[in-house]
Amino acid sequence: MTHSFAVTTVVGNPKRLSRTLTTAEALAAAVAGPGAGTASFDLAELYRDGIEPPHGGFEHALDRIRAAQVLVVGTPVYKAAYTGLLKLFLDQLPPAALEGTVAVPVTIAASAEHRHLADLQLRPVLAELGASLPVPSLALREDELPELDAHLAKWTGAHLPALAAAARAAEGAAA
Amino acid sequence: MTHSFAVTTVVGNPKRLSRTLTTAEALAAAVAGPGAGTASFDLAELYRDGIEPPHGGFEHALDRIRAAQVLVVGTPVYKAAYTGLLKLFLDQLPPAALEGTVAVPVTIAASAEHRHLADLQLRPVLAELGASLPVPSLALREDELPELDAHLAKWTGAHLPALAAAARAAEGAAA
Amino acid sequence: MTHSFAVTTVVGNPKRLSRTLTTAEALAAAVAGPGAGTASFDLAELYRDGIEPPHGGFEHALDRIRAAQVLVVGTPVYKAAYTGLLKLFLDQLPPAALEGTVAVPVTIAASAEHRHLADLQLRPVLAELGASLPVPSLALREDELPELDAHLAKWTGAHLPALAAAARAAEGAAA
Amino acid sequence: MTHSFAVTTVVGNPKRLSRTLTTAEALAAAVAGPGAGTASFDLAELYRDGIEPPHGGFEHALDRIRAAQVLVVGTPVYKAAYTGLLKLFLDQLPPAALEGTVAVPVTIAASAEHRHLADLQLRPVLAELGASLPVPSLALREDELPELDAHLAKWTGAHLPALAAAARAAEGAAA
Numbered sequence: 097m098t099h100s101f102a103v104t105t106v107v108g109n110p111k112r113l114s115r116t117l118t119t120a121e122a123l124a125a126a127v128a129g130p131g132a133g134t135a136s137f138d139l140a141e142l143y144r145d146g147i148e149p150p151h152g153g154f155e156h157a158l159d160r161i162r163a164a165q166v167l168v169v170g171t172p173v174y175k176a177a178y179t180g181l182l183k184l185f186l187d188q189l190p191p192a193a194l195e196g197t198v199a200v201p202v203t204i205a206a207s208a209e210h211r212h213l214a215d216l217q218l219r220p221v222l223a224e225l226g227a228s229l230p231v232p233s234l235a236l237r238e239d240e241l242p243e244l245d246a247h248l249a250k251w252t253g254a255h256l257p258a259l260a261a262a263a264r265a266a267e268g269a270a271a
Numbered sequence: 272m273t274h275s276f277a278v279t280t281v282v283g284n285p286k287r288l289s290r291t292l293t294t295a296e297a298l299a300a301a302v303a304g305p306g307a308g309t310a311s312f313d314l315a316e317l318y319r320d321g322i323e324p325p326h327g328g329f330e331h332a333l334d335r336i337r338a339a340q341v342l343v344v345g346t347p348v349y350k351a352a353y354t355g356l357l358k359l360f361l362d363q364l365p366p367a368a369l370e371g372t373v374a375v376p377v378t379i380a381a382s383a384e385h386r387h388l389a390d391l392q393l394r395p396v397l398a399e400l401g402a403s404l405p406v407p408s409l410a411l412r413e414d415e416l417p418e419l420d421a422h423l424a425k426w427t428g429a430h431l432p433a434l435a436a437a438a439r440a441a442e443g444a445a446a
Numbered sequence: 447m448t449h450s451f452a453v454t455t456v457v458g459n460p461k462r463l464s465r466t467l468t469t470a471e472a473l474a475a476a477v478a479g480p481g482a483g484t485a486s487f488d489l490a491e492l493y494r495d496g497i498e499p500p501h502g503g504f505e506h507a508l509d510r511i512r513a514a515q516v517l518v519v520g521t522p523v524y525k526a527a528y529t530g531l532l533k534l535f536l537d538q539l540p541p542a543a544l545e546g547t548v549a550v551p552v553t554i555a556a557s558a559e560h561r562h563l564a565d566l567q568l569r570p571v572l573a574e575l576g577a578s579l580p581v582p583s584l585a586l587r588e589d590e591l592p593e594l595d596a597h598l599a600k601w602t603g604a605h606l607p608a609l610a611a612a613a614r615a616a617e618g619a620a621a
Numbered sequence: 622m623t624h625s626f627a628v629t630t631v632v633g634n635p636k637r638l639s640r641t642l643t644t645a646e647a648l649a650a651a652v653a654g655p656g657a658g659t660a661s662f663d664l665a666e667l668y669r670d671g672i673e674p675p676h677g678g679f680e681h682a683l684d685r686i687r688a689a690q691v692l693v694v695g696t697p698v699y700k701a702a703y704t705g706l707l708k709l710f711l712d713q714l715p716p717a718a719l720e721g722t723v724a725v726p727v728t729i730a731a732s733a734e735h736r737h738l739a740d741l742q743l744r745p746v747l748a749e750l751g752a753s754l755p756v757p758s759l760a761l762r763e764d765e766l767p768e769l770d771a772h773l774a775k776w777t778g779a780h781l782p783a784l785a786a787a788a789r790a791a792e793g794a795a796a
Binding site for chain 4: 110140143144145146147174175176177178179180181182183184185186187189213217220221223224225
């Protein structure tokens with residue numbers, strides 16, 4: 097199946113240039129397909145100088161989210177949930193900002209016991225913003241990251257067809 | 272848009288022939304489209320004589336769930352969550368029983384404060400069983416039921432295209 | 447510290463005489479102290495013949511819950527949550543049935559990834575019923591059960607003082 | 622009952638000097654009792670110039686949290702959860718930073734439908750940090766704030782004895 101989607105990535109790891117960012121961008125590339133436009137926002141960079149981001153930076157991220165068919169949302173699991181940095185950004189989005197957008201969480205946990213916790217808390221938040229969440233999240237442990245390619249291949253094999261169909265349907269519904 | 276989907280409905284209201292059942296079946300009919308096959312299971316009936324359902328009844332329900340493209344899952348909000356009766360049935364399903372199935376929760380709450388609570392708890396459970404949850408649940412208050420047709424029309428207008436696309440994609444992926 | 451509390455145990459494992467029951471009763475005995483009255487209800491037994499339990503059995507369980515200072519609530523982790531059997535019982539309790547009661551969940555998970563999931567879903571339900579939840583749950587994996595005594599000793603060492611104080615306070619508040 | 626507790630308040634409303642802050646501080650004063658030491662941190666102030674707070678400010682807040690017997694944690698309900706600003710602060714706390722601390726969430730929701738949502742998500746996070754959560758949160762709607770005194774009196778009447786006993790027990794356990 098060939099496909100090409102506009103994919104935007106937002107990552108809420110307080111450490112800039114994190115492995116969460118790398119992982120989320122790798123998933124975004126696999127989802128976008130060849131030749132597709134992607135944009136990626138490292139919130140540790142966006143909020144570096146204060147919790148009110150420079151107006152231009154936030155507006156740019158919001159524009160790219162609105163233009164995206166698929167939004168990849170990356171976070172490490174901190175204190176049994178998604179990070180505050182990610183939520184800080186989501187809190188500033190307008191109501192229903194993600195209507196017509198298909199979202200895919202990417203979460204990285206330090207231990208098996210925390211694998212599902214960010215995902216459990218994040219999905220209701222993204223749903224509140226209007227996002228459609230048609231497929232399971234990519235929820236990895238840190239010690240699985242050296243085999244990221246294999247995990248990505250497994251995830252895309254299982255879920256990319258449904259994700260692509262949902263992205264097309266969302267577009268059709270919004271048109 | 273014309274469509275026709277095999278839709279199975281499972282409702283966990285401990286009271287037989289409940290308004291939860293009526294509501295879930297109305298959504299199922301709207302999703303299935305004209306001429307489609309539907310099946311509906313009232314768990315208060317299925318478990319009437321014991322928590323181990325008669326083998327035939329449970330197996331029949333499982334068969335119809337496996338044959339369905341869309342599963343409508345109905346529950347009232349009891350004690351801040353879905354009902355135990357619904358979960359009793361889900362607990363007896365084999366692992367990954369809902370892979371390739373698109374699920375839509377229908378929840379009925381007695382008060383506004385409880386509107387989202389069954390949904391919040393139910394989605395991770397359905398996801399654990401492998402279901403895809405591409406669209407928001409139909410989450411109504413009891414005092415909205417007299418205007419069920421209007422609420423159904425609004426919900427299907429907003430979400431049926433994405434639901435239909437997801438159901439088709441799930442079928443394609445399973446084929 | 448010497449203490450003596452009335453402790454009631456309710457366990458929602460669909461298999462009678464389960465290890466969840468054994469574990470919850472062991473915690474209850476440690477909490478109750480020497481000479482204290484305890485009662486234990488195996489819901490697989492209570493609901494053996496139907497989801498409407500024989501009136502006498504349910505009323506007896508409710509009486510013992512009302513007489514208890516501490517309620518131990520045991521469940522395996524099934525499908526990423528507490529069991530439907532446990533919730534079926536909780537659903538039948540009157541509103542605010544657990545006001546003045548201190549509750550302690552005991553959960554048994556088959557894998558590390560599911561360790562926290564029943565607890566996360568159960569606490570809001572017990573809180574909705576009015577229970578106080580002053581201490582962390584005893585959340586074990588199945589493969590930790592051979593060392594149950596050590597886990598119990600660690601848990602009671604860390605949490606029994608706060609639990610005992612909360613039980614006394616709840617009693618004082620209700621008097 | 623006379624009592625006197627060291628109470629620290631942390632509030633994660635992105636708007637400085639918010640009604641969430643006022644409400645949380647009013648609860649803190651009622652819990653602390655006459656003559657007790659209280660400290661209050663408005664995270665909108667603490668993080669005003671960047672998500673890495675000035676070292677001294679964060680350390681001071683952490684010191685006062687460690688010295689507190691009771692921690693009041695205030696947040697508005699944003700996007701179906703606690704705020705990112707609050708979680709940003711909690712994420713920076715050391716592991717187990719709240720062991721021996723009794724925590725009380727204070728949440729303010731714009732609508733009835735969101736009343737319980739921040740609380741549901743916040744409690745597991747505070748528990749992960751080691752906090753004890755012995756009593757229900759003070760969960761108010763914005764339109765209840767004009768009658769804050771009455772709501773506070775009702776809440777303290779119902780829950781202060783158990784909270785005080787838990788705070789004393791936590792202190793005893795830590796001694």
